[in-house]
Structure formats: structure tokens, C-alpha cells
Amino acid sequence: MAETSIYRVPTGMVLLRGEFGAVGEAAAHVAGLDVPEQRRITGGPERALAWMSPDELMLFCAPGAATGLAQALEEKLTGVHHLALDVSAMRVRFRVTGPFVREVLAKLSPADVSPAALPEGEVRRSRLGQVPAAFWASGTDSFDVVCFRSVSDYLEELLAHSAAAGPVGFF
Structure with missing residues (x-):
């Protein structure tokens, strides 16, 4: 995989x-x-x-x-x-890439991240876990995520844990 x-x-x-x-x-x-x-x-x-x-x-x-x-x-x-x-010192931008990137985000956010609801180039402000974040599809298998620097280490670990769990077969 x-x-x-x-x-x-x-x-x-x-x-x-x-x-x-x-x-x-x-x-x-x-x-x-x-x-x-x-x-x-x-x-x-x-x-x-x-x-x-x-x-x-x-x-x-x-x-x-x-x-x-x-x-x-x-x-x-x-x-x-x-x-x-x-606000560069206040925020962090992540790029999350891979074949099941939407599932990585879907496991963490209440937002609908399906391709129909969140097409490439559409920005969504929501949360990932308990962290406020903005994210958008920046490619077929790529999302950009922006959060406050104060919670960036936590969010990075949260994203990594979601990715390590693998796909759930939804998208």
C-alpha cells in the first residue's frame, strides 16, 4: 500500500x-x-x-x-x-499526500471531504480533532492544511496517526 x-x-x-x-x-x-x-x-x-x-x-x-x-x-x-x-510566525502549513488522503482527513473532521463536497481548490474551515484548521485539496492525492503554530505538533501527530491506521474504504 x-x-x-x-x-x-x-x-x-x-x-x-x-x-x-x-x-x-x-x-x-x-x-x-x-x-x-x-x-x-x-x-x-x-x-x-x-x-x-x-x-x-x-x-x-x-x-x-x-x-x-x-x-x-x-x-x-x-x-x-x-x-x-x-501571520507567518503564528501559522503552519502542512501538505498531506497519498492515495487515501481524503480518508485521513475524514477520520478527523466533521466536514464532508468527499470529492463532490470538497473539490480541488475549495477551502474548508473546520477542525481536525479539536484543532481549528483550514484545508483544501491541492491535487488529486494532496491536501494543504493550515493551523495555529501552537497546536501544530499535536496536529502533525494526529494526522500521522490517522494515516497510519490506513484507509477505511469510503472514498
Whole structure:
């Protein structure tokens, strides 16, 4: 049986909050990406923009780029009520890959992670175990997971335990 891999992906992250139209336009301009639709993520593995809530976006970028992007967003949004903050030190991004990756997540989350309910590029905010997390299918056999750094060791072990238990034959 093919093995599931769980590894940390060094990632810069910029949290952006405010009136969605204004912050979305600014983020798209600064990041060079399309504004994501509700519950979606645009871009690719190097730089992506995710819809997190009706007034929140998350910009994923190279580890050293987040501070500069947050400053560029601050300048672009001068006069607009917003928050643009480098949260790279607060969050961790994991990539979980393998042939039964959806089952690894399904065993831990109340969210429906079936391909029909969670297609590639759709972001889900839920929990894995008791840990708040955001996750999305980043490929056929790949999911990205973001959580707070303070619980990242626990979540990494939880994901590993779920993967080690093997598939349950649901997906």
C-alpha cells in the first residue's frame, strides 16, 4: 500500500481583513492573482489567495515575502479600514499526500471531504480533532492544511496517526 506523507511547507502568510471588495481588489493587485470566490483559493503552490470568510482573505507566499506584501497592501489600502498582517510566525502549513488522503482527513473532521463536497481548490474551515484548521485539496492525492503554530505538533501527530491506521474504504 502506498504511504501517506505529512510534511511542513515553509510558507509566508498575510491575513487581510476588511470590506471584501476593497481588500480583495488590493490583494489581487499586489499578489498578481484573481480574487477568489466564496470558499475558493486562487493561484498555485508558490503564491495563492484564499477566501477565509466574508471579510477575510489569506495570502500564501514565499516565506520571506510576507512582510513586504503586507506593507504593500497597507500602502494600497491607505484610507480604507482594514487589517493586513504578516501571520507567518503564528501559522503552519502542512501538505498531506497519498492515495487515501481524503480518508485521513475524514477520520478527523466533521466536514464532508468527499470529492463532490470538497473539490480541488475549495477551502474548508473546520477542525481536525479539536484543532481549528483550514484545508483544501491541492491535487488529486494532496491536501494543504493550515493551523495555529501552537497546536501544530499535536496536529502533525494526529494526522500521522490517522494515516497510519490506513484507509477505511469510503472514498
